[in-house]
Amino acid sequence: MDDYIVKGIQSFPQFSEVPEDQIREYVRLSEVxxxxxxxxxxxxxxxxxxMYLLLEGNIRLQLKRGDQFTVIDTFEAGDLTGKLPFSRLQSSLAYVTVIEESTVLITHEDKFPEIAAHYxxxxxxxxxxxxxxxxxxTQQQQNEKLLALGKLSAGLAHELNNPASAMVRSATSLKANLHAKPEKFKGMMELKLSxxxxxxxxxxxxxxxxxEIPSLSLIERTSLEDDLADWMEGHGIEEAYELAETFAEHGFDVESLEQIKDIGDEALLPPVFKWIEDVFVTEKMIAEVEDASRRISDLVSSVKTYSHMDQANEKQPVELEKLLKSTLSILNHQIKEKQVSVEVNIPDDLPEFCGFVSELNQVWMNLLDNAVDAxxxxxxxxxxxxxxxxxxxxxxxxxxxxxPEDIQTKIFDPFFTTKGIGEGTGLGLDFVRKIVNKHNGTISxxxxxxxxxxxxxxxxN
Known part of the structure; x- marks a missing residue:
């Protein structure tokens, strides 16, 4: 049996250079x-x-958070797990479970001193x-990046969807409005205005x-619309309340309507009012498209500022307030969802500070994201x-x-997290600490x- 196990171990790449007598000693000190x-x-x-050396079969390492399990790693023949010599592992945080029938060579840590004699x-x-x-x-760092990317993508998708949807709605309405323009223009031409x-x-x-349109309360706005509609109905204008809403929105009052009436015969009023309304509606739709486009452009600018695109990865002057606001723009969806108020107070006379901008942005992102979560x-x-x-x-x-006070000393430790599966890997604040240290700084x-x-x-300095 020992010969079979020895030959099996020798077939594993990591033991190919180990003399046979040392492998036999390893087997002697272990149990199968x-x-x-x-x-x-x-x-x-x-x-x-x-220490566990898997000779045959498959096992997996999985973590349980709440009622959910996530697979951290899987092992096959030739893989080592458990406590290796010089490892500082004390207790397990995960389950090691068998996938298929497995044969394992197990070595107690009491035997490590004897193993250490074999170079x-x-x-x-x-x-x-x-x-x-x-x-x-590497695996956990990749998971952390994927989680961060997922959060970033979800926030951006939501923030982009609102103005994009507004643009589609306004463009569709504008198209319908433009299709009706020839008929309205024809009506104006038939008036033969001077x-x-x-x-x-x-x-x-x-x-x-x-x-500049004066700001009105809801009651004042409603009263104005009623006055305009009454005037229009009194002068034989159809759809008076629809027209009144548009005219009130653009600062018209009864005196303004009288000025239009004085331009020509009262018979001119219905088509002229329709034409004026059409101009304002068109302007409003264009303004909505412009506003939505600007919001998308501002968001893209924030992403570029946050990611530091097209910039060399070298120390540069840090525009602190600008960088913080670009990060907040990316987190805007989460901030609005929780109705969080954010106040940024950065003095204008701060001395110049140089740093790796893209890395510092990760610091702001992690700290602000954690604050919103809390x-x-x-x-x-x-x-x-x-x-x-x-x-x-x-x-x-x-x-x-x-x-909690009992974990405050642990939050910067790698892989420490209080979040559930899929919500964090415990590397966020570890990254923050490393980036701050890279800038010769401290975090507390x-x-x-x-x-x-x-x-x-x-x-x-």
Whole structure:
């Protein structure tokens, strides 16, 4: 049996350079166990004091959060898991379960000192440990990026959908309006207005288009519309209430209608009023398309600013307020959804600070995103900055649920998270800490229920 196991181990790439006598010693210090499908080898909370070499079969590592399981990794013949020599693992956070019947070589940590006497053997375990750390970190970093991208995409899709839908609606209405123009124009031509009358009507139209419309309360607006509609009905104009709504919206009053009446015969009023309404409706639709287009353009500009597109990855002057506002634009959907008020107070006279802009944007994004998540509804976020003792200090304050005192020292640890599956990998604040450290800065947190403050401190020199 031992010969069969030794030959099997020698066939695994990581042990191909290990002398046979060392492999035999490894087998002697271990025991062979066989597990059946769905059998649990390790569960959360179990002490990690054994190394597992999978000889045959398949097992998986899965994490449980709430009622959900997510597969972290799968192992096949030749893979090592559990506690390897020099590993600092103490207890399990995940389940190790069997997929199909599996044969495993198990070595207790008490045997590690004897294994350490065999150089090539221990070297293979160290390489496996390094590969495991690299693989797991890369996998989690990728998951964090995908989660961030998913959030970003969802927010952008929502923010883009509103103005895009508005553009489609306005363009469709404008098209229908333009189709009716020839008939309305024909009606105007049949009036055979003089040049002076046309100029007078155009003057009224352009004066109203260029005038500042007074702000009216709902009651004042309704009263004005009633007055205009009564006047129009009294002068034989059909669809008076529809016309009155448009005319009131553009600052007309009864005196303005009298001025139009004075331009010519009263018989001219119905087609002239229809023409004026048509001009204003067309202008309104064009303004809606323009406004929606500008909102899309502003959002694209915010994304470009946030991602630092077309810019070299080198230290540059940081326009703090501009960068913060571009990040908030991207998070706008989440902010509106929770009815969060955000206040940004950045002094104009802050000393110049240089940094890697695209990386710092990830810091703002993580801290603001976490702040929004921590707020249940109708909360408040404040971002402020000051120059103090040769440092730039930036404060992110929210009135959310707060961070429990017993985990405040752990939140910057890699893979630590309080979020559910699919909501976080525990690398967000680890990334933040690394980026801040890269800028020779520090990050600290003070938290209690109803108030959390993250303080970033960057040297200005």
């Amino acid at each position: 166990c066989t597990y059946q499908p769905d059998e649990v080898i390790v569960k959360p909370g179990d002490e990690i004091n054994k 090539q053997l221990i070297e293979s375990f160290v390489h496996a440990l390094s590969d495991r750390i690299r693989h797991f970190t 040049e002076e009358q046309v100029d007078a009507i155009n003057k009224v139209i352009f004066n109203k288009l260029n005038a 707020i249940e509804k109708e909360g408040r976020i404040e971002v402020s900055a000051e120059a103090k003792n040769g440092d730039l200090r930036i404060y992110f304050k929210d009135n959310g649920t707060g961070i 947190v003070q938290s209690k229920p109803g108030e959390t403050i993250f303080e970033l401190c960057f040297p200005l």
